[in-house]
Amino acid sequence: MQRPPCPRPPGLPRWVAMFHQPAQDSWTVGAESPERAPVLYxxxxxxxxxxARGEEVTVALWGPKDGAWHLFDAPAGRASAPAPATSADRPAPGAGEPAKLAERMTDRRHQVLMAGLSKAGLYDLSAEDGEAVRTMADLLDEPTVRRVAHWLSAAGGGR
Structure with a gap:
């Protein structure tokens, strides 16, 4: 099956993963960062x-090349990039499914917050900022995280 054409993300070149939504025949930003590794993760x-839901995935990976946007081949399956969290933040091997689901939801909330910060124009975060984002992702529920990300996006003018 041929991949539908993916539009170039708006703004300055950075690493952006775009996911195709077949039901709407549209593309949406799934992850973005000035660094490639977190996007691949x-x-x-x-x-x-x-x-896991039994659906097919279509991904386009955009990134900077010679100061301009470039469409790279999207990685298949799990990327071998380093995780944004340390191994101490991850459940022990063999941990049950509830722990994996909790980890996945925390990672999703972290990505939502990072996307909101990015849309607000905050790309270069310090280690202290990263820890604050991780703490918020751990403590807040998903609707609250989405609301905070919406505020950040609105504050950034929808960059």
Whole structure:
């Protein structure tokens, strides 16, 4: 099956994973970062989640090349990029499904917050900022995280 054409993301070149939504025949930003590794990690997690639902995944990976946007081949399956969290944040091997689901939801909330910060124009975060985002992702429920991300996006003018 041929991949539908993916539009270039708006704004300055950075790493962006775009996911195709067949029901709406549209593309949506799934993850974005000035660094490639977190985007590849997110692609792996999101791909695994969508495939677990029995759905097909179509991903386009955009990134900077020579100062301009470039469409790269999207990675298949789980990316081998390093995880944004440390191994101490992850459940022990063999942990049950509830722990994996909780981890996946925390990672999703983290991505939503990072996308909101990015849309607000905050790309270069310090280690202290990263820890604050991780703490918020751990403590807040998904609707609250989405609301905070919406505020950040509105504050950034929908960049």
């Amino acid at each position: 997110a692609v792996g997690d999101m791909t695994q989640t969508v495939r």
